[in-house]
Amino acid sequence: MQKELHTGIDLAVALIKQDTLPALLNTATRQLENAFGLSKCWALELDLSGRTLHCTKLDDAGEFDCNDFSHPFAHVLQTGQPRELTRAASYRLDHAGFQGLLELSGRPRSFWLEPLKGEDGRTLGMLVLCGDHPDWQGIVTQPLYSGLKQLLVHQWISQLQTRDQVWQRRLLKRSLDHLHDAETLRQRCAQLATTLVGNSEAMTNLRAQVVRAAGSQLSVLIQGETGSGKDVVAQGIHDLSDRATGPMVVVNCAAIPDTLLESELFGHTKGAFSGADQAKEGLLAQANGGTLFLDEIGDMPMALQSKLLRVLESRQFRPLGAREEQHSDFRLVAATHQPLQEGIEGGRFRRDLFYRLSQFPLRVLPLRERSEDLEALSRHFVRLYTQREGGGPLGISSHALSALAGYNFPGNVRELRNIIELACLQTPAGDDIQPEVLRLDDLFAESSEAPEALVEAQAMSGVPTADDIHDLKAAAQAFEAAVIRERLRQYGGNRAQAAESLGLPKRTLAHKCLKYQVTDV
Numbered sequence: 171m172q173k174e175l176h177t178g179i180d181l182a183v184a185l186i187k188q189d190t191l192p193a194l195l196n197t198a199t200r201q202l203e204n205a206f207g208l209s210k211c212w213a214l215e216l217d218l219s220g221r222t223l224h225c226t227k228l229d230d231a232g233e234f235d236c237n238d239f240s241h242p243f244a245h246v247l248q249t250g251q252p253r254e255l256t257r258a259a260s261y262r263l264d265h266a267g268f269q270g271l272l273e274l275s276g277r278p279r280s281f282w283l284e285p286l287k288g289e290d291g292r293t294l295g296m297l298v299l300c301g302d303h304p305d306w307q308g309i310v311t312q313p314l315y316s317g318l319k320q321l322l323v324h325q326w327i328s329q330l331q332t333r334d335q336v337w338q339r340r341l342l343k344r345s346l347d348h349l350h351d352a353e354t355l356r357q358r359c360a361q362l363a364t365t366l367v368g369n370s371e372a373m374t375n376l377r378a379q380v381v382r383a384a385g386s387q388l389s390v391l392i393q394g395e396t397g398s399g400k401d402v403v404a405q406g407i408h409d410l411s412d413r414a415t416g417p418m419v420v421v422n423c424a425a426i427p428d429t430l431l432e433s434e435l436f437g438h439t440k441g442a443f444s445g446a447d448q449a450k451e452g453l454l455a456q457a458n459g460g461t462l463f464l465d466e467i468g469d470m471p472m473a474l475q476s477k478l479l480r481v482l483e484s485r486q487f488r489p490l491g492a493r494e495e496q497h498s499d500f501r502l503v504a505a506t507h508q509p510l511q512e513g514i515e516g517g518r519f520r521r522d523l524f525y526r527l528s529q530f531p532l533r534v535l536p537l538r539e540r541s542e543d544l545e546a547l548s549r550h551f552v553r554l555y556t557q558r559e560g561g562g563p564l565g566i567s568s569h570a571l572s573a574l575a576g577y578n579f580p581g582n583v584r585e586l587r588n589i590i591e592l593a594c595l596q597t598p599a600g601d602d603i604q605p606e607v608l609r610l611d612d613l614f615a616e617s618s619e620a621p622e623a624l625v626e627a628q629a630m631s632g633v634p635t636a637d638d639i640h641d642l643k644a645a646a647q648a649f650e651a652a653v654i655r656e657r658l659r660q661y662g663g664n665r666a667q668a669a670e671s672l673g674l675p676k677r678t679l680a681h682k683c684l685k686y687q688v689t690d691v
Protein backbone atom coordinates (compact mmCIF):
# COMPACT_ATOMS: atom_id res chain seq x y z
CA MET A 171 0.00 0.00 0.00
CA GLN A 172 2.80 2.34 1.07
CA LYS A 173 4.76 1.43 -2.10
CA GLU A 174 1.74 1.98 -4.29
CA LEU A 175 1.22 5.41 -2.76
CA HIS A 176 4.83 6.33 -3.45
CA THR A 177 4.57 5.11 -7.04
CA GLY A 178 1.34 7.08 -7.47
CA ILE A 179 2.89 10.27 -6.11
CA ASP A 180 6.01 9.86 -8.28
CA LEU A 181 3.88 9.35 -11.33
CA ALA A 182 1.67 12.32 -10.47
CA VAL A 183 4.71 14.58 -9.96
CA ALA A 184 6.16 13.45 -13.30
CA LEU A 185 2.89 14.31 -15.07
CA ILE A 186 2.47 17.69 -13.40
CA LYS A 187 6.00 18.73 -14.38
CA GLN A 188 5.32 18.47 -18.13
CA ASP A 189 4.71 21.80 -19.79
CA THR A 190 3.69 20.80 -23.30
CA LEU A 191 1.03 18.40 -24.48
CA PRO A 192 3.41 16.09 -26.43
CA ALA A 193 5.70 15.88 -23.37
CA LEU A 194 2.70 15.12 -21.13
CA LEU A 195 1.41 12.33 -23.41
CA ASN A 196 4.88 10.91 -23.79
CA THR A 197 5.48 10.81 -20.05
CA ALA A 198 2.01 9.46 -19.24
CA THR A 199 2.28 6.56 -21.70
CA ARG A 200 5.77 5.68 -20.47
CA GLN A 201 4.58 5.74 -16.85
CA LEU A 202 1.58 3.54 -17.67
CA GLU A 203 3.84 1.06 -19.48
CA ASN A 204 6.14 0.85 -16.43
CA ALA A 205 3.48 0.88 -13.72
CA PHE A 206 1.36 -1.87 -15.28
CA GLY A 207 3.95 -3.92 -17.16
CA LEU A 208 2.51 -3.11 -20.59
CA SER A 209 4.41 -4.00 -23.75
CA LYS A 210 3.32 -0.67 -25.22
CA CYS A 211 1.01 2.29 -24.55
CA TRP A 212 -0.05 4.92 -27.06
CA ALA A 213 -1.96 8.18 -26.55
CA LEU A 214 -3.92 9.41 -29.56
CA GLU A 215 -4.97 13.07 -29.63
CA LEU A 216 -8.16 14.26 -31.30
CA ASP A 217 -7.35 17.29 -33.49
CA LEU A 218 -9.19 20.62 -33.26
CA SER A 219 -11.57 19.73 -36.08
CA GLY A 220 -12.58 16.57 -34.21
CA ARG A 221 -12.07 14.57 -37.40
CA THR A 222 -8.62 13.03 -36.96
CA LEU A 223 -6.90 11.10 -34.21
CA HIS A 224 -3.22 11.68 -34.16
CA CYS A 225 -0.33 10.03 -32.37
CA THR A 226 2.60 12.46 -32.12
CA LYS A 227 5.05 9.62 -31.51
CA LEU A 228 4.21 8.07 -34.88
CA ASP A 229 4.31 11.16 -37.14
CA ASP A 230 2.40 10.64 -40.41
CA ALA A 231 1.79 6.94 -39.74
CA GLY A 232 -0.20 7.92 -36.65
CA GLU A 233 -3.14 9.64 -38.41
CA PHE A 234 -6.59 8.02 -38.11
CA ASP A 235 -9.71 9.41 -39.76
CA CYS A 236 -12.56 9.27 -37.20
CA ASN A 237 -15.10 8.53 -39.93
CA ASP A 238 -13.18 5.55 -41.24
CA PHE A 239 -14.66 2.49 -39.52
CA SER A 240 -12.06 0.11 -40.91
CA HIS A 241 -9.99 0.75 -37.77
CA PRO A 242 -11.46 0.18 -34.27
CA PHE A 243 -10.76 3.72 -32.96
CA ALA A 244 -13.69 5.14 -34.90
CA HIS A 245 -16.08 2.68 -33.17
CA VAL A 246 -14.69 3.46 -29.72
CA LEU A 247 -15.03 7.21 -30.32
CA GLN A 248 -18.56 6.78 -31.60
CA THR A 249 -19.76 4.71 -28.65
CA GLY A 250 -17.64 6.57 -26.09
CA GLN A 251 -17.02 3.22 -24.37
CA PRO A 252 -13.70 1.40 -23.81
CA ARG A 253 -13.27 -1.99 -25.39
CA GLU A 254 -10.87 -4.88 -25.55
CA LEU A 255 -9.48 -6.18 -28.80
CA THR A 256 -7.76 -9.54 -29.11
CA ARG A 257 -4.79 -10.24 -31.33
CA ALA A 258 -6.91 -12.67 -33.35
CA ALA A 259 -9.58 -10.00 -33.93
CA SER A 260 -6.97 -7.40 -34.75
CA TYR A 261 -5.77 -9.43 -37.76
CA ARG A 262 -9.21 -9.18 -39.32
CA LEU A 263 -9.10 -5.38 -39.56
CA ASP A 264 -7.43 -4.33 -42.78
CA HIS A 265 -6.57 -0.70 -42.02
CA ALA A 266 -2.94 -0.22 -43.03
CA GLY A 267 -2.17 2.43 -40.39
CA PHE A 268 -3.77 0.38 -37.65
CA GLN A 269 -1.86 -2.74 -38.69
CA GLY A 270 1.34 -0.69 -38.71
CA LEU A 271 0.63 0.43 -35.15
CA LEU A 272 0.12 -3.16 -34.03
CA GLU A 273 3.36 -4.22 -35.68
CA LEU A 274 5.16 -1.46 -33.75
CA SER A 275 3.65 -2.65 -30.49
CA GLY A 276 4.97 -6.19 -31.10
CA ARG A 277 1.47 -7.71 -31.55
CA PRO A 278 0.76 -8.67 -27.93
CA ARG A 279 -2.17 -10.92 -27.07
CA SER A 280 -4.59 -8.16 -26.31
CA PHE A 281 -5.32 -4.41 -26.58
CA TRP A 282 -7.36 -2.07 -24.41
CA LEU A 283 -8.81 0.97 -26.20
CA GLU A 284 -10.09 3.67 -23.89
CA PRO A 285 -11.57 7.03 -24.94
CA LEU A 286 -10.58 9.97 -22.74
CA LYS A 287 -13.10 12.73 -22.01
CA GLY A 288 -12.99 15.93 -20.03
CA GLU A 289 -15.53 16.74 -17.33
CA ASP A 290 -17.57 18.69 -19.88
CA GLY A 291 -17.87 15.55 -22.03
CA ARG A 292 -15.42 16.86 -24.63
CA THR A 293 -13.42 13.98 -26.15
CA LEU A 294 -9.70 14.55 -25.86
CA GLY A 295 -8.40 11.40 -27.47
CA MET A 296 -7.73 7.78 -26.69
CA LEU A 297 -5.39 5.53 -24.76
CA VAL A 298 -4.25 2.32 -26.45
CA LEU A 299 -2.78 -0.18 -23.96
CA CYS A 300 -1.02 -3.19 -25.38
CA GLY A 301 -0.06 -6.21 -23.28
CA ASP A 302 -0.08 -9.91 -22.83
CA HIS A 303 -2.38 -9.60 -19.80
CA PRO A 304 -5.75 -11.02 -20.47
CA ASP A 305 -7.27 -9.28 -17.44
CA TRP A 306 -7.75 -5.65 -18.49
CA GLN A 307 -10.51 -5.19 -15.93
CA GLY A 308 -7.99 -6.04 -13.22
CA ILE A 309 -5.86 -3.09 -14.36
CA VAL A 310 -8.36 -0.45 -15.28
CA THR A 311 -10.31 -0.80 -12.05
CA GLN A 312 -7.21 -0.21 -9.93
CA PRO A 313 -7.22 3.14 -8.06
CA LEU A 314 -3.69 3.80 -9.36
CA TYR A 315 -4.90 3.48 -12.98
CA SER A 316 -8.02 5.57 -12.53
CA GLY A 317 -6.10 8.16 -10.48
CA LEU A 318 -3.45 8.46 -13.15
CA LYS A 319 -6.07 8.63 -15.89
CA GLN A 320 -7.89 11.40 -14.03
CA LEU A 321 -4.70 13.38 -13.57
CA LEU A 322 -3.76 12.87 -17.21
CA VAL A 323 -7.17 14.21 -18.33
CA HIS A 324 -6.85 17.18 -15.99
CA GLN A 325 -3.36 18.07 -17.22
CA TRP A 326 -4.38 17.45 -20.83
CA ILE A 327 -7.24 19.95 -20.54
CA SER A 328 -5.04 22.49 -18.87
CA GLN A 329 -2.45 22.09 -21.66
CA LEU A 330 -5.18 22.60 -24.25
CA GLN A 331 -6.38 25.70 -22.40
CA THR A 332 -2.85 27.10 -22.27
CA ARG A 333 -2.48 26.38 -25.98
CA ASP A 334 -5.83 28.07 -26.65
CA GLN A 335 -4.77 31.08 -24.62
CA VAL A 336 -1.46 31.32 -26.48
CA TRP A 337 -3.35 31.12 -29.78
CA GLN A 338 -5.88 33.69 -28.61
CA ARG A 339 -3.10 36.00 -27.53
CA ARG A 340 -1.28 35.49 -30.82
CA LEU A 341 -4.49 36.12 -32.72
CA LEU A 342 -5.20 39.23 -30.71
CA LYS A 343 -1.69 40.52 -31.24
CA ARG A 344 -1.92 39.85 -34.96
CA SER A 345 -5.25 41.69 -35.16
CA LEU A 346 -3.86 44.61 -33.15
CA ASP A 347 -0.73 44.75 -35.34
CA HIS A 348 -2.95 44.67 -38.37
CA LEU A 349 -5.15 47.45 -36.96
CA HIS A 350 -2.06 49.46 -36.09
CA ASP A 351 -0.63 48.98 -39.59
CA ALA A 352 -3.96 49.95 -41.12
CA GLU A 353 -4.18 53.03 -38.89
CA THR A 354 -0.60 54.08 -39.72
CA LEU A 355 -1.31 53.58 -43.41
CA ARG A 356 -4.52 55.62 -43.09
CA GLN A 357 -2.73 58.47 -41.28
CA ARG A 358 0.14 58.58 -43.77
CA CYS A 359 -2.23 58.48 -46.73
CA ALA A 360 -4.20 61.36 -45.18
CA GLN A 361 -0.97 63.33 -44.72
CA LEU A 362 0.03 62.65 -48.34
CA ALA A 363 -3.42 63.68 -49.60
CA THR A 364 -2.59 67.30 -48.69
CA THR A 365 0.12 67.42 -51.38
CA LEU A 366 -0.76 64.54 -53.71
CA VAL A 367 -4.35 65.59 -54.22
CA GLY A 368 -7.22 63.61 -55.79
CA ASN A 369 -10.19 61.49 -54.77
CA SER A 370 -10.21 58.99 -57.63
CA GLU A 371 -9.66 55.32 -56.90
CA ALA A 372 -6.44 55.47 -58.93
CA MET A 373 -5.11 58.32 -56.78
CA THR A 374 -6.19 56.64 -53.53
CA ASN A 375 -4.36 53.47 -54.60
CA LEU A 376 -1.33 55.46 -55.69
CA ARG A 377 -1.13 57.16 -52.28
CA ALA A 378 -1.26 53.77 -50.52
CA GLN A 379 1.54 52.56 -52.82
CA VAL A 380 3.60 55.67 -52.16
CA VAL A 381 3.27 55.14 -48.40
CA ARG A 382 4.37 51.51 -48.80
CA ALA A 383 7.27 52.47 -51.06
CA ALA A 384 8.33 55.13 -48.55
CA GLY A 385 8.44 52.53 -45.79
CA SER A 386 10.86 50.35 -47.77
CA GLN A 387 14.42 50.95 -48.92
CA LEU A 388 13.67 49.74 -52.46
CA SER A 389 14.52 51.77 -55.55
CA VAL A 390 11.37 53.34 -56.96
CA LEU A 391 10.69 54.02 -60.63
CA ILE A 392 7.84 56.47 -61.30
CA GLN A 393 6.40 56.40 -64.80
CA GLY A 394 3.76 58.69 -66.22
CA GLU A 395 3.12 61.39 -68.80
CA THR A 396 4.64 64.83 -68.50
CA GLY A 397 2.85 66.97 -65.93
CA SER A 398 0.97 64.08 -64.34
CA GLY A 399 2.56 64.51 -60.89
CA LYS A 400 5.73 62.39 -60.83
CA ASP A 401 7.70 65.04 -58.93
CA VAL A 402 4.96 65.27 -56.32
CA VAL A 403 5.07 61.49 -55.89
CA ALA A 404 8.86 61.51 -55.50
CA GLN A 405 8.66 64.25 -52.87
CA GLY A 406 5.97 62.25 -51.05
CA ILE A 407 8.22 59.18 -50.93
CA HIS A 408 11.04 61.21 -49.43
CA ASP A 409 8.84 63.05 -46.92
CA LEU A 410 7.19 59.88 -45.62
CA SER A 411 10.39 57.84 -45.42
CA ASP A 412 12.74 57.56 -42.48
CA ARG A 413 15.13 59.68 -44.55
CA ALA A 414 12.79 62.69 -44.41
CA THR A 415 15.21 64.65 -42.25
CA GLY A 416 18.04 63.91 -44.69
CA PRO A 417 18.59 65.69 -48.01
CA MET A 418 16.50 65.18 -51.14
CA VAL A 419 18.79 65.75 -54.09
CA VAL A 420 16.99 66.26 -57.39
CA VAL A 421 18.82 65.73 -60.67
CA ASN A 422 17.14 66.41 -64.00
CA CYS A 423 19.10 64.13 -66.32
CA ALA A 424 17.67 65.86 -69.41
CA ALA A 425 18.74 69.32 -68.28
CA ILE A 426 22.44 68.59 -67.72
CA PRO A 427 24.63 68.09 -70.82
CA ASP A 428 26.03 64.55 -71.20
CA THR A 429 29.56 65.80 -70.71
CA LEU A 430 28.71 67.36 -67.35
CA LEU A 431 26.28 64.80 -65.98
CA GLU A 432 28.97 62.37 -64.84
CA SER A 433 31.01 64.98 -62.96
CA GLU A 434 27.82 66.46 -61.47
CA LEU A 435 26.78 63.08 -60.16
CA PHE A 436 30.15 61.69 -59.10
CA GLY A 437 31.97 64.91 -58.27
CA HIS A 438 35.60 65.52 -59.18
CA THR A 439 38.97 66.35 -57.71
CA LYS A 440 40.86 69.54 -58.41
CA GLY A 441 42.49 69.26 -61.85
CA ALA A 442 40.53 66.13 -62.80
CA PHE A 443 39.89 67.73 -66.20
CA SER A 444 40.62 71.05 -67.82
CA GLY A 445 38.54 73.67 -66.08
CA ALA A 446 38.25 71.71 -62.83
CA ASP A 447 40.11 74.30 -60.78
CA GLN A 448 38.26 73.33 -57.61
CA ALA A 449 37.36 69.92 -56.19
CA LYS A 450 33.59 69.47 -56.25
CA GLU A 451 31.40 67.16 -54.24
CA GLY A 452 29.05 65.17 -56.47
CA LEU A 453 25.30 64.87 -56.09
CA LEU A 454 25.64 61.21 -55.09
CA ALA A 455 27.71 62.25 -52.09
CA GLN A 456 25.29 65.07 -51.27
CA ALA A 457 22.42 62.58 -51.16
CA ASN A 458 24.09 60.62 -48.33
CA GLY A 459 21.48 59.83 -45.67
CA GLY A 460 18.67 61.00 -47.92
CA THR A 461 17.03 60.49 -51.30
CA LEU A 462 18.50 60.87 -54.77
CA PHE A 463 15.78 61.72 -57.28
CA LEU A 464 16.87 61.14 -60.87
CA ASP A 465 14.23 62.82 -63.00
CA GLU A 466 14.03 62.07 -66.74
CA ILE A 467 16.21 58.99 -66.24
CA GLY A 468 15.33 57.91 -69.79
CA ASP A 469 17.68 60.66 -71.00
CA MET A 470 20.74 59.32 -69.22
CA PRO A 471 23.57 58.43 -71.66
CA MET A 472 24.33 54.70 -71.97
CA ALA A 473 27.91 55.00 -70.66
CA LEU A 474 26.66 56.65 -67.50
CA GLN A 475 23.89 54.08 -67.12
CA SER A 476 26.53 51.36 -66.62
CA LYS A 477 28.31 53.44 -64.01
CA LEU A 478 25.05 54.16 -62.20
CA LEU A 479 24.22 50.46 -62.17
CA ARG A 480 27.50 49.74 -60.45
CA VAL A 481 26.84 52.45 -57.87
CA LEU A 482 23.39 51.05 -57.16
CA GLU A 483 24.83 47.62 -56.53
CA SER A 484 27.50 48.76 -54.08
CA ARG A 485 26.64 52.35 -53.14
CA GLN A 486 30.35 52.94 -53.86
CA PHE A 487 31.62 55.42 -56.45
CA ARG A 488 34.81 57.16 -57.44
CA PRO A 489 34.78 60.92 -58.13
CA LEU A 490 36.50 61.89 -61.40
CA GLY A 491 40.26 62.04 -60.85
CA ALA A 492 40.04 60.44 -57.39
CA ARG A 493 41.98 57.36 -56.32
CA GLU A 494 39.73 56.26 -53.50
CA GLU A 495 36.17 55.12 -53.75
CA GLN A 496 33.53 56.86 -51.67
CA HIS A 497 30.39 55.50 -50.10
CA SER A 498 26.99 57.15 -50.08
CA ASP A 499 23.90 55.78 -48.37
CA PHE A 500 21.03 57.09 -50.48
CA ARG A 501 17.63 55.77 -51.56
CA LEU A 502 17.08 56.11 -55.28
CA VAL A 503 13.87 57.37 -56.81
CA ALA A 504 13.82 57.75 -60.59
CA ALA A 505 11.14 59.10 -62.91
CA THR A 506 10.51 59.18 -66.61
CA HIS A 507 7.75 60.11 -69.03
CA GLN A 508 9.37 57.98 -71.72
CA PRO A 509 8.32 54.39 -72.32
CA LEU A 510 11.55 52.77 -71.11
CA GLN A 511 10.54 49.47 -72.65
CA GLU A 512 10.95 51.05 -76.09
CA GLY A 513 14.28 52.49 -75.00
CA ILE A 514 15.41 49.00 -74.02
CA GLU A 515 14.28 47.51 -77.32
CA GLY A 516 15.93 50.37 -79.23
CA GLY A 517 19.20 49.81 -77.33
CA ARG A 518 19.03 53.23 -75.63
CA PHE A 519 18.37 52.01 -72.13
CA ARG A 520 20.00 49.17 -70.21
CA ARG A 521 17.62 46.40 -69.33
CA ASP A 522 19.54 45.49 -66.15
CA LEU A 523 19.39 49.10 -64.97
CA PHE A 524 15.66 49.17 -65.65
CA TYR A 525 15.14 46.16 -63.37
CA ARG A 526 17.43 47.62 -60.72
CA LEU A 527 15.50 50.90 -60.77
CA SER A 528 12.04 49.43 -60.77
CA GLN A 529 12.20 47.37 -57.60
CA PHE A 530 9.06 49.29 -56.63
CA PRO A 531 7.38 50.50 -59.83
CA LEU A 532 4.75 53.24 -59.63
CA ARG A 533 2.59 54.55 -62.46
CA VAL A 534 0.85 57.91 -62.39
CA LEU A 535 -2.20 57.90 -64.64
CA PRO A 536 -2.82 60.85 -66.96
CA LEU A 537 -5.46 63.29 -65.71
CA ARG A 538 -7.86 62.42 -68.55
CA GLU A 539 -8.14 58.90 -67.09
CA ARG A 540 -9.10 60.12 -63.62
CA SER A 541 -11.45 63.03 -64.16
CA GLU A 542 -12.87 62.47 -60.63
CA ASP A 543 -9.72 64.29 -59.44
CA LEU A 544 -10.56 67.51 -61.28
CA GLU A 545 -12.63 69.12 -58.53
CA ALA A 546 -10.21 68.41 -55.66
CA LEU A 547 -7.22 69.48 -57.77
CA SER A 548 -8.93 72.68 -58.94
CA ARG A 549 -9.85 73.66 -55.38
CA HIS A 550 -6.30 72.80 -54.27
CA PHE A 551 -4.79 75.11 -56.90
CA VAL A 552 -7.21 77.95 -56.00
CA ARG A 553 -6.15 77.53 -52.36
CA LEU A 554 -2.45 77.58 -53.31
CA TYR A 555 -3.03 80.72 -55.37
CA THR A 556 -4.86 82.60 -52.61
CA GLN A 557 -2.26 81.57 -50.02
CA ARG A 558 0.55 82.75 -52.26
CA GLU A 559 -1.12 86.00 -53.36
CA GLY A 560 -2.76 86.73 -50.01
CA GLY A 561 -6.26 86.69 -51.55
CA GLY A 562 -8.17 85.69 -54.66
CA PRO A 563 -11.24 83.70 -55.65
CA LEU A 564 -13.31 81.91 -53.05
CA GLY A 565 -13.58 78.73 -55.05
CA ILE A 566 -14.81 77.44 -58.37
CA SER A 567 -18.40 77.30 -59.63
CA SER A 568 -20.10 74.06 -60.57
CA HIS A 569 -20.46 75.35 -64.15
CA ALA A 570 -16.74 75.92 -64.34
CA LEU A 571 -16.13 72.41 -63.01
CA SER A 572 -18.46 70.99 -65.69
CA ALA A 573 -16.52 72.91 -68.35
CA LEU A 574 -13.27 71.42 -67.03
CA ALA A 575 -14.80 67.94 -67.07
CA GLY A 576 -15.32 68.23 -70.85
CA TYR A 577 -11.70 69.00 -71.54
CA ASN A 578 -9.01 66.46 -72.39
CA PHE A 579 -5.95 67.92 -70.57
CA PRO A 580 -3.11 66.90 -72.86
CA GLY A 581 -0.79 68.71 -70.45
CA ASN A 582 -2.19 66.83 -67.47
CA VAL A 583 -2.24 68.35 -63.96
CA ARG A 584 0.34 70.97 -64.86
CA GLU A 585 -1.99 72.28 -67.54
CA LEU A 586 -4.93 72.29 -65.13
CA ARG A 587 -2.87 74.26 -62.65
CA ASN A 588 -2.00 76.87 -65.26
CA ILE A 589 -5.63 77.15 -66.36
CA ILE A 590 -6.80 77.62 -62.75
CA GLU A 591 -4.05 80.13 -61.94
CA LEU A 592 -4.91 82.19 -65.01
CA ALA A 593 -8.59 82.01 -64.07
CA CYS A 594 -7.75 83.14 -60.51
CA LEU A 595 -6.06 86.18 -61.96
CA GLN A 596 -9.19 87.11 -63.85
CA THR A 597 -11.68 86.42 -61.04
CA PRO A 598 -12.55 89.17 -58.52
CA ALA A 599 -11.49 88.34 -54.97
CA GLY A 600 -14.20 86.53 -53.04
CA ASP A 601 -16.01 85.29 -56.20
CA ASP A 602 -16.08 81.79 -57.62
CA ILE A 603 -14.23 81.03 -60.86
CA GLN A 604 -16.72 81.00 -63.76
CA PRO A 605 -16.44 79.04 -67.05
CA GLU A 606 -15.78 82.21 -69.12
CA VAL A 607 -12.35 82.72 -67.57
CA LEU A 608 -11.15 79.17 -68.16
CA ARG A 609 -8.77 79.06 -71.12
CA LEU A 610 -9.57 75.62 -72.39
CA ASP A 611 -8.13 75.60 -75.90
CA ASP A 612 -7.23 72.06 -76.73
CA LEU A 613 -4.61 72.72 -79.35
CA PHE A 614 -4.40 69.03 -80.06
CA ALA A 615 -8.02 68.59 -80.99
CA GLU A 616 -8.57 68.39 -84.75
CA SER A 617 -11.49 70.75 -84.47
CA SER A 618 -9.35 73.33 -82.67
CA GLU A 619 -10.24 76.75 -83.86
CA ALA A 620 -7.43 78.57 -82.08
CA PRO A 621 -6.38 81.11 -84.69
CA GLU A 622 -2.72 81.12 -85.63
CA ALA A 623 -2.63 84.84 -85.08
CA LEU A 624 -3.70 84.39 -81.46
CA VAL A 625 -0.94 81.87 -80.86
CA GLU A 626 1.52 84.23 -82.49
CA ALA A 627 0.30 87.12 -80.38
CA GLN A 628 0.59 85.03 -77.23
CA ALA A 629 4.08 83.94 -78.18
CA MET A 630 5.14 87.53 -78.56
CA SER A 631 3.62 88.84 -75.34
CA GLY A 632 6.32 90.26 -73.10
CA VAL A 633 8.69 90.77 -76.07
CA PRO A 634 9.60 94.44 -76.65
CA THR A 635 8.62 95.95 -80.00
CA ALA A 636 11.37 96.95 -82.44
CA ASP A 637 11.25 100.59 -81.36
CA ASP A 638 11.72 99.69 -77.70
CA ILE A 639 14.79 97.55 -78.22
CA HIS A 640 17.89 98.99 -76.62
CA ASP A 641 19.68 95.73 -75.93
CA LEU A 642 19.51 93.37 -78.91
CA LYS A 643 20.87 90.35 -77.01
CA ALA A 644 18.34 90.73 -74.19
CA ALA A 645 15.51 91.25 -76.69
CA ALA A 646 16.54 88.15 -78.65
CA GLN A 647 16.60 86.13 -75.44
CA ALA A 648 13.18 87.44 -74.38
CA PHE A 649 11.88 86.44 -77.82
CA GLU A 650 13.43 82.97 -77.50
CA ALA A 651 11.99 82.50 -74.00
CA ALA A 652 8.51 83.62 -75.14
CA VAL A 653 8.55 81.23 -78.10
CA ILE A 654 9.67 78.32 -75.92
CA ARG A 655 7.09 79.10 -73.26
CA GLU A 656 4.32 79.25 -75.85
CA ARG A 657 5.47 76.10 -77.64
CA LEU A 658 5.57 74.20 -74.35
CA ARG A 659 2.09 75.44 -73.60
CA GLN A 660 0.92 74.22 -77.00
CA TYR A 661 2.33 70.78 -76.30
CA GLY A 662 0.99 70.61 -72.77
CA GLY A 663 4.48 70.81 -71.28
CA ASN A 664 5.85 67.93 -73.32
CA ARG A 665 9.42 69.00 -73.85
CA ALA A 666 10.22 66.26 -76.34
CA GLN A 667 7.44 67.38 -78.69
CA ALA A 668 8.15 71.08 -78.16
CA ALA A 669 11.86 70.54 -78.91
CA GLU A 670 11.04 68.57 -82.04
CA SER A 671 8.63 71.25 -83.27
CA LEU A 672 11.36 73.87 -82.85
CA GLY A 673 14.04 71.73 -84.52
CA LEU A 674 16.08 71.65 -81.30
CA PRO A 675 17.68 68.69 -79.51
CA LYS A 676 15.78 68.02 -76.30
CA ARG A 677 18.80 68.72 -74.20
CA THR A 678 19.27 72.14 -75.78
CA LEU A 679 15.65 72.98 -75.04
CA ALA A 680 16.09 71.81 -71.45
CA HIS A 681 19.14 74.10 -71.19
CA LYS A 682 17.29 77.06 -72.49
CA CYS A 683 14.42 76.37 -70.10
CA LEU A 684 16.85 76.42 -67.21
CA LYS A 685 18.52 79.53 -68.50
CA TYR A 686 15.25 81.42 -69.01
CA GLN A 687 13.69 79.82 -65.95
CA VAL A 688 10.86 78.32 -67.94
CA THR A 689 9.75 75.72 -65.43
CA ASP A 690 5.99 75.23 -65.64
CA VAL A 691 3.94 76.09 -68.71
Ligand SMILES: Nc1ncnc2c1ncn2[C@@H]1O[C@H](COP(=O)(O)OP(=O)(O)OP(=O)(O)O)[C@@H](O)[C@H]1O
Nearest residue numbers: 365366367395396397398399400401402507583584
Ligand atom coordinates in the same frame (compact mmCIF):
# COMPACT_ATOMS: atom_id res chain seq x y z
N1 LIG B 1 -1.93 64.93 -57.53
C1 LIG B 1 -1.47 66.18 -57.47
N2 LIG B 1 -1.79 66.96 -56.42
C2 LIG B 1 -1.35 68.23 -56.35
N3 LIG B 1 -0.59 68.80 -57.28
C3 LIG B 1 -0.25 68.07 -58.35
C4 LIG B 1 -0.66 66.73 -58.49
N4 LIG B 1 -0.17 66.25 -59.65
C5 LIG B 1 0.53 67.24 -60.19
N5 LIG B 1 0.47 68.35 -59.44
C6 LIG B 1 1.07 69.65 -59.77
O1 LIG B 1 1.13 69.70 -61.19
C7 LIG B 1 2.37 70.23 -61.63
C8 LIG B 1 3.10 69.18 -62.46
O2 LIG B 1 3.41 68.08 -61.61
P1 LIG B 1 4.84 67.37 -61.64
O3 LIG B 1 5.91 68.37 -61.84
O4 LIG B 1 4.93 66.52 -60.45
O5 LIG B 1 4.65 66.51 -62.95
P2 LIG B 1 5.72 65.52 -63.62
O6 LIG B 1 4.97 64.32 -64.00
O7 LIG B 1 6.89 65.37 -62.74
O8 LIG B 1 6.12 66.31 -64.94
P3 LIG B 1 7.50 66.19 -65.79
O9 LIG B 1 7.45 64.88 -66.49
O10 LIG B 1 7.42 67.34 -66.73
O11 LIG B 1 8.63 66.31 -64.81
C9 LIG B 1 3.11 70.65 -60.39
O12 LIG B 1 2.84 72.01 -60.16
C10 LIG B 1 2.50 69.80 -59.30
O13 LIG B 1 2.58 70.45 -58.07
